[in-house]
Every structure is written in structure tokens, then in C-alpha cells.
Amino acid sequence: xxxxxxxxxxxxxxxxxxxxxxxxxxxxxxxxxxxxxxxxxxxxxxxxxxxxxxxxxxxxxxxxxxxxxxxxxxxxxxxxxxxxxxxxxxxxxxxxxxxxxxxxxxxxxxxxxxxxxxxxxxxxxxxxxxxxxxxxxxxxxxxxxxxxxxxxxxxxxxxxxxxxxxxxxxxxxxxxxxxxxxxxxxxxxxxxxxxxxxxxxxxxxxxxxxxxxxxxxxxxxxxxxxxxxxxxxxxxxxxxxxxxxxxxxxxxxxxxxxxxxxxxxxxxxxxxxxxxxxxxxxxxxxxxxxxxxxxxxxxxxxxxxxxxxxxx
Numbered sequence: 001x002x003x004x005x006x007x008x009x010x011x012x013x014x015x016x017x018x019x020x021x022x023x024x025x026x027x028x029x030x031x032x033x034x035x036x037x038x039x040x041x042x043x044x045x046x047x048x049x050x051x052x053x054x055x056x057x058x059x060x061x062x063x064x065x066x067x068x069x070x071x072x073x074x075x076x077x078x079x080x081x082x083x084x085x086x087x088x089x090x091x092x093x094x095x096x097x098x099x100x101x102x103x104x105x106x107x108x109x110x111x112x113x114x115x116x117x118x119x120x121x122x123x124x125x126x127x128x129x130x131x132x133x134x135x136x137x138x139x140x141x142x143x144x145x146x147x148x149x150x151x152x153x154x155x156x157x158x159x160x161x162x163x164x165x166x167x168x169x170x171x172x173x174x175x176x177x178x179x180x181x182x183x184x185x186x187x188x189x190x191x192x193x194x195x196x197x198x199x200x201x202x203x204x205x206x207x208x209x210x211x212x213x214x215x216x217x218x219x220x221x222x223x224x225x226x227x228x229x230x231x232x233x234x235x236x237x238x239x240x241x242x243x244x245x246x247x248x249x250x251x252x253x254x255x256x257x258x259x260x261x262x263x264x265x266x267x268x269x270x271x272x273x274x275x276x277x278x279x280x281x282x283x284x285x286x287x288x289x290x291x292x293x294x295x296x297x298x299x300x301x302x303x304x305x306x307x308x309x310x311x312x
Contacts, residue, residue, distance in 0.1 A: 064287070067280050067283060067284050067287070068087055068091075068284065069084065069085065069086065069087050069088070070276060070277055070280035071091055071094055071095075071277060071280040071281040071283070071284045072087040072088040072089065072090055072091035072094070072277075073087075073088040073090060073277055074088070074090055074277055075275050075276055075277050075278075077277075078276050078277060090277065091281070094277050094278050094280075094281035095281050095285065097275070097278045097281070098268060098278050098279075098281045098282035098285065101267065101268055101278065102259075102264040102265070102267040102268050102282065103257075103259065103264060104261075104264055104282055104285055104286075106258070106259070106264075107259045107260055107261045107263065107264035107265075107286075108261060108285065108286070108289065110176060110254075110258065110259065110260050110261075111244055111260045111261040111262075111286075111289075112289065113176055113180075114176055114179050114180055114243060114250075114260060115240050115243040115244045116240075117180045117184075118180055118183040118184060118239060118240075118243040119236050119239045119240045119243065121180075121183075121184035121185070122183065122184060122185060122186055122189050122235065122236075122239045123189075123232050123235055123236045123239065125184060125185045125189075126185060126186065126189030126190045126192070126193045126235060127193050127224070127225070127228055127231075127232055128220070129148075129185070129190045129193070129194070130189075130190055130191075130192070130193025130194040130195075130196070130197050130228075131193070131197055131201075131220060131224050131228075133145050133190070133194040134193075134194045134195075134197040134198045134201065135197065135201060135203070135206055136216070145191075145194070148187050148190055148191070149187060149191055151187045152187045152188060152191075156248075156249075157248075160248075160249070160252060163182060163249075164252060164253070167253060172253075173253065174253070174254055174255045174257070174258050175258075176254075176258075178253040178254070179246075179249060179250050179253055179254065179260070182249070183243060183246075186239070189235050189239065192231065192234075192235055193228065193231055193232075193235065196228060196230075196231035197224065197227075197228060197231075200227050200228070200231070201223075201224060201227050201228070205223055206219060206223070209222075209223055237293070237294065240290075240293055241290060241293075241294075244261070244289070244290055245262065245290075246260075246262065247262040247263070247266075250262060250263050251263050251266070261285075261286040262286070264282070264286075265279070265282050265283060265286060268282045
């Protein structure tokens with residue numbers, strides 16, 4: 001009588017197991033069908049946020065739009081009250097007038113050479129110096145870093161006379177190298193790249209490369225450069241805009257026969273009666289390359305962050 005009871009107990013056990021395992025499955029299915037769902041943890045922008053962003057965008061873009069309007073109108077149109085708020089038909093004629101009054105074409109070429117050279121030199125030299133201050137161990141490192149950062153507190157106007165005497169001795173007056181060489185390295189760039197590499201470059205990567213027999217130069221080109229690419233893009237953008245908009249030192253070292261854009265635009269403002277439309281046309285010509293470089297390097301910044309990020 002005991003032998004037939006075993007199958008019944010065995011058959012009852014799977015049924016109970018099925019019932020016990022079925023409850024969590026049915027509960028999970030109910031949660032999937034109609035249960036509460038978790039929302040993403042990120043904040044969603046409301047209508048007020050979008051309205052504020054649109055207002056900020058309009059305020060930021062209006063000066064550039066006004067430059068286009070003034071550059072495409074005549075001086076008489078701009079003297080009307082209220083002034084015109086839509087672009088006019090005189091844009092290309094004002095461009096021609098600006099190029100006739102000042103050598104804008106040569107100035108654009110000189111500014112591209114000066115700004116491009118300063119940007120390349122600053123990014124390369126400051127990345128090298130930043131890597132040395134961030135990851136290399138040598139005697140006097142902290143003192144040299146403090147001395148480098150301390151030079152940022154010295155007004156640049158104090159060094160104009162000694163610097164001009166130096167380029168006069170080298171016979172570089174009215175030559176582009178007199179503007180390029182003093183700006184090849186900046187204390188801000190060294191400090192910026194040092195801080196970026198301290199946070200983004202793990203010491204373990206350098207130690208692993210040294211174990212594999214890599215030299216310091218190879219570590220810099222194969223490890224540091226890919227990781228530092230986002231910081232280099234930001235530094236390059238800031239350096240290019242600063243060099244392009246520089247007016248004080250180029251007007252001291254260069255003449256009106258070999259000007260940069262800012263020096264050439266100063267010639268448009270000279271005269272008894274200033275033509276505001278022609279000045280705005282020249283300003284627009286000098287602004288377009290900066291906008292182009294900003295758009296290109298803006299994409300490089302985003303792409304460099306995605307490619308060069310190091311996950312801990």
C-alpha cells in the first residue's frame with residue numbers, strides 16, 4: 001500500500017512547485033501590462049525653459065544680424081529713424097568699398113597665417129608643458145609651475161617696450177614673425193592643459209607603457225595626444241579667437257601696408273565722415289572666418305570628448 005502513494009506525492013510536488021513559481025510570473029506579467037513604470041531620472045524642460053532659451057538666443061544672435069543689416073544698407077538708410085531692420089541690396093558693393101579703402105584681402109591672409117601659427121604652436125607647446133607638469137617627476141617642478149602661473153598676473157602692456165626693442169634688434173618690425181613668436185606659448189594654456197591631464201590621464205596607462213618599453217616621446221604621441229584631444233580643441237579655439245581679435249600688439253609691430261584684420265578695420269574708421277555701412281561690411285568680412293573655425297572646432301570638441309574619454 002505504500003508503493004502507490006509515492007507517485008501521488010511526487011505528482012503533487014510538481015503541481016505545488018508550478019503554483020509557487022507561477023505566482024511571481026503572473027505578478028511580473030501584471031507589472032509589465034499595467035503596473036507602474038519608472039520614468040527617466042533626467043529633468044525635462046518645460047515651456048518656461050524653452051521660452052527663456054529662445055529669448056537668450058535672440059539677444060545673442062541680434063548683434064550679428066544687425067551687422068548683416070547694416071553691411072547691406074547705405075549710410076543714409078542707417079541714419080533714418082527708425083532704422084531699417086531687414087537686409088538691403090548693397091552688401092556686395094559695400095564689400096568692394098571696404099576692400100578698396102583698406103587691404104582687407106591681405107589682412108585676412110595675414111590674420112589666418114598669424115592666428116593659425118599661434119594656435120598650432122600654443123596647442124603643441126602647452127600640451128607638452130602640461131604633460132610634463134602633470135605626470136613627470138623632476139626637480140623644481142612645483143616652483144616652475146608657480147613661476148609660470150605667476151606670469152599671468154603681469155599686465156602684458158608692461159612688456160611692450162622691451163619686446164619692441166627686441167624685434168627691432170632682430171629687424172622684424174612690420175613682419176609677421178614679430179606677431180607670431182611672442183604668442184607661441186601662454187601661461188594660461190600650460191596651466192589649462194596641466195589641469196586637464198591631471199584629471200583625464202591615469203597614471204596606470206603611463207606605467208603600463210613604460211613596462212612595455214615605450215619612451216616618453218612615444219607615450220606623448222600615442223597616449224597623451226588622443227586623451228588630450230578635447231582639451232586641445234578647446235585651447236585651440238580660445239587661442240585662435242584671441243589671436244584673431246588681437247589689436248594692441250599688431251598695431252605696434254605692423255604697419256598699414258602689412259596689416260592684420262583688426263589693424264585694417266581701423267583704417268575704415270578714419271576720415272571726416274565715417275561710412276558705417278562700409279565699416280560693418282569690413283567687420284562682417286573679418287567675422288566670417290571666426291564663425292567658420294568655431295563651427296569646425298565645435299564639432300571637434302564633441303567628437304574628441306566621445307573618442308578620448310577614459311572611463312574609470
